[in-house]
Amino acid sequence: xxxxxLMAVAGASVLVLGASACSSTGGKPDSNGGGGMGAGSxxxxxxxxxxxxxxxxxxxxxxxxxKGAETAAKKDNIELRYSNDPEAPNQANLVQTAVDSGxxxxxxxxxxxxxxxxxxxxxxxxxIPVVAxxxxxxxxxxxxxxxxxxxDEYIAGQGAxxxxxxxxxxxxxxxxxxxxxxxxxxxxxxxxxxxPATEVLNVNGKDMPSVExxxxxxxxxxxxxxxxxxxxxxxxxxAVQSVKNAGSKAKVGTxxxxxxxxxxxxxxxxxxxxxQQPFLQGYLAVDSLWLYLNxxxxxxxGQPTLTGPSFIDKTNIDAVAKYAExxxx
Numbered sequence: 001x002x003x004x005x006l007m008a009v010a011g012a013s014v015l016v017l018g019a020s021a022c023s024s025t026g027g028k029p030d031s032n033g034g035g036g037m038g039a040g041s042x043x044x045x046x047x048x049x050x051x052x053x054x055x056x057x058x059x060x061x062x063x064x065x066x067k068g069a070e071t072a073a074k075k076d077n078i079e080l081r082y083s084n085d086p087e088a089p090n091q092a093n094l095v096q097t098a099v100d101s102g103x104x105x106x107x108x109x110x111x112x113x114x115x116x117x118x119x120x121x122x123x124x125x126x127x128i129p130v131v132a133x134x135x136x137x138x139x140x141x142x143x144x145x146x147x148x149x150x151x152d153e154y155i156a157g158q159g160a161x162x163x164x165x166x167x168x169x170x171x172x173x174x175x176x177x178x179x180x181x182x183x184x185x186x187x188x189x190x191x192x193x194x195x196p197a198t199e200v201l202n203v204n205g206k207d208m209p210s211v212e213x214x215x216x217x218x219x220x221x222x223x224x225x226x227x228x229x230x231x232x233x234x235x236x237x238x239a240v241q242s243v244k245n246a247g248s249k250a251k252v253g254t255x256x257x258x259x260x261x262x263x264x265x266x267x268x269x270x271x272x273x274x275x276q277q278p279f280l281q282g283y284l285a286v287d288s289l290w291l292y293l294n295x296x297x298x299x300x301x302g303q304p305t306l307t308g309p310s311f312i313d314k315t316n317i318d319a320v321a322k323y324a325e326x327x328x329x
Contacts, residue, residue, distance in 0.1 A: 050098035055084035068282030088115035105289035110136020157190020177205025219246035276308030
């Protein structure tokens with residue numbers, strides 16, 4: 001029930017904002033469309049918003065987040081300053097830099113919330129609204145963050161675990177590419193809760209050859225593993241190669257999508273993906289700050305605004321493919 005209600009809030013905000021967008025030179029939608037996804041642009045005062053994430057360079061997931069954020073920023077007359085660092089202390093430093101520069105709003109990810117607490121407090125003390133997205137669904141409220149956009153990672157993990165059981169899996173490994181990342185740990189915990197025959201395998205997500213060799217070695221060591229669950233699309237593609245290297249018959253399922261994964265699902269190399277709609281997360285993070293700055297609106301009623309999970313597989317991949325080709329899914 002709560003899931004349905006929050007998804008309705010997210011969807012309604014996009015539709016209403018799209019309908020009410022107006023141009024910078026009048027009050028009517030821009031009929032020429034412009035860039036992004038063709039929305040008109042707002043005539044509200046120019047504002048600067050910083051978006052700081054824990055993106056690991058090369059992870060295509062964040063391209064989708066950033067495109068969503070840029071689409072909202074263009075529509076809302078926002079200057080978007082995007083920066084990232086996978087190391088929590090460095091990410092916190094980027095947030096502090098944004099605070100010191102006097103931005104009007106900040107959107108952050110909370111992969112390691114403890115490292116971000118003091119800089120969120122610094123922003124709040126200066127009256128800068130902070131929203132969170134993607135990671136930190138269990139931490140944002142206690143930190144004084146106004147809104148959260150993402151999925152409940154534990155529930156998403158349970159959904160994946162139930163799918164393993166329904167497909168008749170015997171033993172699975174859940175591959176975590178960044179140990180200590182609260183969202184990734186929650187995903188695997190949810191998988192294991194719904195499918196107890198799951199073993200967590202930690203890998204170094206910054207070194208793909210190492211990821212490939214670690215998964216290959218695990219499959220060779222334990223031929224009983226018949227399903228691999230990865231927590232990001234690039235790691236799913238690496239797991240597919242590991243299966244081939246090991247001469248294994250293990251199937252691969254994953255969290256998150258990218259354009260390459262579309263073909264992998266179509267071809268049967270990957271069975272399914274759990275989609276949390278990263279484009280929507282980036283879009284809503286920026287758009288919600290615009291709403292707050294210009295109308296005092298806060299989405300979610302004190303609860304997270306959920307953007308997932310949903311499953312993408314052969315039954316619906318064609319509907320998603322055209323958006324993946326455009327770089328928005």
